[in-house]
Amino acid sequence: MQPQSPLAALRSLLKERELDGMLIPRADAHQSEYSAPFDDKLAFISGFDGSAGLALILADRALLFVDGRYQVQARQQVKLDEFDIHHLHDEPVHLWLRDNLPSGRRIAFEPMLMVNSQYESLRTSGCDLVAVNDDPLNEIWTTRPAAPRGAIRPMPIAVSGESTASKCSRVAKALDHAGADYLAVTLPDNIAWLLNVRGSDIPMSPVPLSFALVSAEGGVEWFVDEEKLRQLDSSLLESVSIQRPEAFIARCQQLAAGKRFLLDEDNAPVAVRFAVEQGGGAIKWQADPITLMKANKNDAELEGYRACHVQDGAAWVNFLAWLSHEVPLREAAGNPLSELEAQEKQLALRKACDNFREQSFGTISAAAANAAMCHYHSTPETNVAITSNEFYLNDSGGQYSNGTTDATRTLNFGQVDAQRRLHYTAVLKGFLSLISLQFPQGTQGHQLDAFARRPLWELGLDYDHGTGHGVGHCLLIHENPHRMAKKVNPWPMQPGNILTIEPGYYLAGSHGIRIENQVEVVASQPGFCQFASLTLIPIDLSAVELSLLSEQEIAWLDEYHQRVRETLSPHVASEARPWLIEATAPVRTQRA
């Protein structure tokens, strides 16, 4: 007998339970951007492994909803005789259900994987939504990877800059101010910040998958697998009450009677809402106050960012100096350097840094047309040569013990054509426009985004991604809530926020360009802020039409390069030093 396909097995299960269908989102209980293989039910059931999506499995048909980025990938990965592909935003599942199913159909969903805003949309579908809490796919997913049990390490207060007690007391004040008795913390990076710990459940995302409850008195109950706690010292473990993660929902229900829970509508599993309501409690919908506290970095954290960027910058310079030598040599020898070779060399150089722990995200090492795909990752199948007539784009970063880095450089090894030079110059001018800005404290990201786009707009061009994201402190590479993009971001920027600035330009099938610095927001004149570069890496000017740069742009570049040279010189390999000096020479020298 042939084993059943996952889809067939799920359908049998649905039939057994008298369900008409089931929703399977690409989500874990923490709404993680990068999640553990254990949690990737959507890939198990559909074959699609993108970072966002939702399947609807019915008895006689199956639908996969993915956004614009994944329309092509989804069609490559799923069996098209089993799944219809729909657009996640243009034709959302709740409208599809409303328009295509008779009302009252029993549709199952896992309330740990769904947030309240999604649930409220689904309620308008006319279906009978059936919450299932027993992880039903586990029955049929015989090859399921184990749940991650990554060890949790303490974050020394010298690095985090604030004790857990002090943080808990601030959260307690915020709860009091909001008129709430408990905060349910379901975002692992918020827990890591609060408890001064870092996890290892997911590579490159050093957060401990777990839950927490903070009371208005500042007490903490931490719902975490005890196996993960061996590296922690007793002082933390004594100050919080430890329980198993599986007990989290029941505990919310148990505490709820007559109490008000602060819940984040866009992040907390709707299961928490159900538990609080069933326990006789009330809910105050509000963004988790830790999210903003965490985004306003303290002096120790800022010192850490600055220090690790010196190390990371030196590793970049060693890498770029090596590339500048290797690329033409290997090209001339008829054996050009490949994307994968380059990223291996870069990782080796980063690993030589004292405080380096791991990469902060999967490196994008992309030559020629591969760089036109914003989220490209090189594989043996796609790996191409780095040559002198095409750009090479490298977007990479490190998790260091004192901070996190993220930077992009696009490199020209001598021969790129006039069109590529024009595009590169426009991207650089947008980067310079935004990074040199002074703006009123409290300005929101969407108010500044267009500065980075204007030089491209002047050419009738644009890029289809945001201009900058927050970066966690030894935490997630894409940290909420700050963001610079076309989309509205309501969070005011203030000194101590960490962001990236990364305009780009991508011409499908031809080339891709991006220049990215990580920056901190610093106070300048009264009531005003500026960006100060954390990233210390020379910007390649060999593809720039220097005649198109203004005096102010040249002054910024010269000042930046002088700082890069002076800061990194003592730290780079001696064989990289001549390259550093040349790569940071004043523009006037290069124009002459």
Place this chain on the structure above:
Amino acid sequence: MQPQSPLAALRSLLKERELDGMLIPRADAHQSEYSAPFDDKLAFISGFDGSAGLALILADRALLFVDGRYQVQARQQVKLDEFDIHHLHDEPVHLWLRDNLPSGRRIAFEPMLMVNSQYESLRTSGCDLVAVNDDPLNEIWTTRPAAPRGAIRPMPIAVSGESTASKCSRVAKALDHAGADYLAVTLPDNIAWLLNVRGSDIPMSPVPLSFALVSAEGGVEWFVDEEKLRQLDSSLLESVSIQRPEAFIARCQQLAAGKRFLLDEDNAPVAVRFAVEQGGGAIKWQADPITLMKANKNDAELEGYRACHVQDGAAWVNFLAWLSHEVPLREAAGNPLSELEAQEKQLALRKACDNFREQSFGTISAAAANAAMCHYHSTPETNVAITSNEFYLNDSGGQYSNGTTDATRTLNFGQVDAQRRLHYTAVLKGFLSLISLQFPQGTQGHQLDAFARRPLWELGLDYDHGTGHGVGHCLLIHENPHRMAKKVNPWPMQPGNILTIEPGYYLAGSHGIRIENQVEVVASQPGFCQFASLTLIPIDLSAVELSLLSEQEIAWLDEYHQRVRETLSPHVASEARPWLIEATAPVRTQRA
């Protein structure tokens, strides 16, 4: 016996009706920015005549809620032993009611003067909201001005560019698309656009105060005072059903059973909602579709704007040439020209234009420190001299039979100091940055606002108003929905939209600067738009630090001035022509 004060009279009335209090907003039934004296109940009861505010009258106290602009004016205009002044936004009335009154107090409001979003806020106050429909203040307001009965004139199709039938059919389609049976139109400018008419109820706001119902079949019922209709020809009057305005609410209720009404939550009186619900109908909350149709001007309207700007520009040049002669002459004679004299002369010059009908808003004629008040209007008490060592700011416009104008120039008659020159240069650079922009079609106003502010931000300065507003076609000077400001404006810009660009800088007690052009959004490269200036008035460069202008900025100014000169030369008075030639000379000449 002394006559009762309005406040005492209202309190007697409340007692008689067993009401604990009453809300009196500064509003008419159309949420007009400029309303008729007949409708200014707030000024009658409180003495405060600003353009936004709300009074809460209780038996033993009275409160006036005004926004930041009016904190000073309110304290000057109301009796402070009768009224406490509160902040309209920081301490909104519904929170005050919740926190200061026992629940269940009977608070009256007029549902024709309140929109749904306000009503929903008030419902959270815990008060018993009592809708009163009989205009109770009328009883005690013995000196109330008459309701306006301004004649309504037809708008020829050659000027409006589209027949009422065609517009009604587009609205019917929008209703069908929204799944609604009726649209209740309560905005007079939307009615004016739909029916191709203009009104005269309120000076400078050529809209007919009235209501309309449009059905999904395209039929129109117009609720308007018949006395206003004498100038209209029979073809329009035969195509719509005319009813008295007082019948509007009852008619909504009568039609409602089983029907769905499209209502604009931020503009329609909540009385319409009550009528529809009482009549057994349903409501679809959505912006009035006419608002967007009206904002996308057709070719005939655009031609009208362009043509009237030539006339208005010539009147400006005649005025500015006269000023340039008169100001130094009168100053030397020890009898300097005053703000009021200047604006009278300007109005006389505009009246000489063929198609001029009236001003499009009250002229701001402001010298020296008076210009630091953004919405200053000169009076005999405030009237100061225009002199050569202070800026003179003039913000004015006209309603012409084929379009509407709005422009600001700030003028230097020779002697302003270095600080003023620096500020003027920054305002000009912000103006040039935004007006010369190319941007993707569909960009929203808040995404572009900061371009106009950046040169001021570089100096640690800013201005506390929006950067641009829509301008109606022979309609309201501040037309929704498009707007460029820090505040989010969700409406995408596209070719055919009309906006102003008007950055400024204001130093209280010292000086004020604003430079404003009216522009149309035009298509440029595929998918991109630009602004094309409608305003044709020389920009004073005598206070500019020319060394701070870039080559692109100078090129824009020279090209604009050439266009101004060539377009206006045939239209200006012969004695103004030499001034026009000098005022539009290329910057390079002036720098040399």
